[in-house]
Amino acid sequence: MLKVHAQSREELQASLKAGLGEGLVLTDAAEMVRYCRDWHGDVSSSAVAVIRPRNVEDVAATVRLCAELGLAIVPQGGNTGLVLGGVPDAPDHQIVLSLERMNAIRAIDTDDFSAVVEAGCILSEFKDAVQEKGMFFPLSLGAQGSCRIGGNVSTNAGGINVLRYGMTRELVLGLEVVLADGTIWNGLSTLRKDNRGIDLKQLFIGAEGTLGIITAVSVKLYPNPEHVETALLGLNSLDDAIKLYRRARRECCDLMSAFEFMPPVAFTLAMEAIPDLKMPIAGDYAAYVLMEISGSGLVDTSDLMSRFLEGVMEDGLVLDGVIASSRAQAQSLWMFREGMNEGQALRGAHMRTDISVPLSRLAEFVAEAEAELAKDLPECLAVSYGHVGDGNVHLNVLPPNGSTREERDHYIYKAKVIVNAVLDRYAGSISAEHGIGRLKRGDFESRLGPVQREMIERLKAAFDPELRMNPGCQLALQAAS
Template identity: 75%
Template sequence: MADGVAVHAAADALIEHLGADMVLVGDDVERYCRDWHGDVTTGALAVIRPRSTADVSAAVTAVASLGLSIVPQGGNTGLVLGATPDQPLAQVVLSLERMTAVRRIDVDDFSAVVEAGCILSEFKDKVEAAGLFFPLALGAQGSCRIGGNVSTNAGGINVLRYGMMRELVLGLEVVLPDGTVFEGLSTLRKDNRGVDLKQLFIGAEGTLGIVTAVAVKLLPPVEQVATALVGLASLSDAIALYRRARRDCCDLLSAFEFMPPVAFTLAREAMPDLAMPISGDYPAYVLMEIGGSGLVDIEDLMQRFLEGVMEEELVLDGVIASSKAQSRNLWLFREGMNEGQAKRGAHLRTDLSVPLSRLAEFVDQSEAAVMKALPDCLCVSYGHVGDGNVHLNVLPPAGLPRAELDAFLYKAKSVINDVLDTFGGSISAEHGIGRLKKADFLARIPDVQAGLLSAVKHAIDPKLMMNPGCQLNFTAD
């Protein structure tokens, strides 16, 4: 599809096969070809917007007959270019945004079946209205969609209690590259009939098929929540505090986030009306939350826990939210720091994981190495202590020309990854690989793992038409 005539012919053929209602071309395509942060804008031959699983199947068959490839897309909130086309003349975007139905919520079974295009926050609201709870919680939950959550194995702030998206999925419905449908929407908790095929598609970023519907676990509602922000002497003390919280608060601990002092500066740059909840300045901060229902007194548990660790001077200062509004205000600092970084311009965003026992050591070594290599930068390290997941971001000095900025960001990434490798860590804790991290992934993947992934890909998608260029070096024929 190298010339304009062929491109128009292919687009016309898609419209003829699928109907004008399902196919967008021309200027309408642009918003589907821009990444979440607006850093990258590409293009696509067309955008297909199915309304049903049958539509998806028909679309896949039509695209294959034209020798094109497909980039599946949910809410397009990913951070690694996994849903951003990179061959505009040979790729179509298939958006699930019209497939938003919650097919059923089963209160007695504690399960639901939801279509892939349903926005996460809207699904959570419907589950709550039914008297249940879906625990996945992301900053982008007002825009991200369930299918994308599955395809990226989304994480978020509640992973330490409820696990990644993989732990919440009971079954999947997937349209395969030949247009057939894998019907696997079982809600059984225990089903040991051989290989669990749904696991192949969770985290695959649309490279093996298109998730069209998901069966998920639901839980009893969390009726009581206690949120606290505390100041500590070091990140090492935050690790010690987490160890105590896991012992004393047990599985009621749902979030445990660490932040540096600069987080509050960045948050107030994005949200000037935020009031600092703690009067002193401390080298490290932890935002923690416990929740439960029934006969457990969550507020008393948080109060007694913090009294104990403050008596031992593990925690130097702290505040417990006395209302939902105050709890929301505390979480705004965690969310606002990301907006503050974005307001300062392009910067390195990382998503790393290391063994929890070595998290503080990794942050110290990485920040020291980056500052030595790039003394004019600002390091911002924060993340999910309970998961060993740290976002070590690097902000360059303002005003760098584009070429110098690109070199700066590449250098920062290389320095951090070199340290990460010595810790046996992962370059992607929760964001996936996509196109952005593919080179770093391929440089580190063992030959046996690469061979297995290649065998799976070729077995399921022999024409290599599903999201080529994502994760591994597969391109359509």
């Protein structure tokens, strides 16, 4: 296990300031609060200090000094994660390493369709800078105004454009990483084809900082979509939404960039969070789809969307719908998708899931899981929504209003057991895009096969034998004696 030196917190803080300079080290409890709690404020902790490096050399120096002092490191980007991957859980033995000051965009190469960006750059700011150059970075998340590129890569973030562009993993060309001994690995290649042995960058993507600290990323860029069509559609059922997706996948092909499903309660939740929102289509349909196709150059996306919707409405697959006539209207439609998350948060602590099942069984899984929840937790509200095209559903469970925190914790635990039991029957995944962190560690470990676990442990032992890199995240491990 981690070897901790017998020093007081004050002595450790003094050593950090002496070794790194006071400008990099926060020790005031009030200043550290926002780094030591999760995004929703459900979990709060503390740390010996928060270190805010300015460059990769500062990160390397921090790693080496923490090794000397017997401190573990919890890397953190925008602290927008949902699985406690960036929240310290051993306040007397851990520091938070915030990459927020390492936010430079080192290069945007429009001829090479690539960019190099530091880990602390906010996703939306990077996307805007790229767009100014006439290019497009497709990663799109609800938290993009505050999440940071390093965290996106470390968690292999998903989002609404996975359908067309893939997970974050598919967008990464190279990495710069500080390893557990303070060594800097510069793997910031922008080559598309490079078959020189093991692709080392893949080891760090999705590892949540447990093997090393990502400090910069080289990524793929795409031509900026000049034509974007967004439609909100009302349907009879989630099963019809799956049928609609299959048809859209054939008829709209790779121009379809998003296909999200939402239940009727999504609009209620969104309007609770954003009162100015108005229901864009009449009626109370059993299921809704938010669909987007996009293209550039000579592609006529408007005609494609119109012809596609004309056909599916004639066939009765879609009952009603609206096509945004401007980017402002499209953004308003997307506000319902993002606003429903805010509405759930306003109702207090609840169970959030991020699960995936085979696309062909998505509707069946949701129906079965919701039926079991209704049977065992009739007082709770189940809200299922997500990304139809990649089989990813967020099946959340909201305890009744007025529940105490103790009661909420009971509902959340029971709901998780119910949903995971159904998920296992469908051979699904407990984490489609959020990662494991500390929140899902027990569920992850209990489902690991012996061979998979041994491979992960061997990797961890090779890269971080003293377990200083985000210990307790993903797996509970002990260092070799």
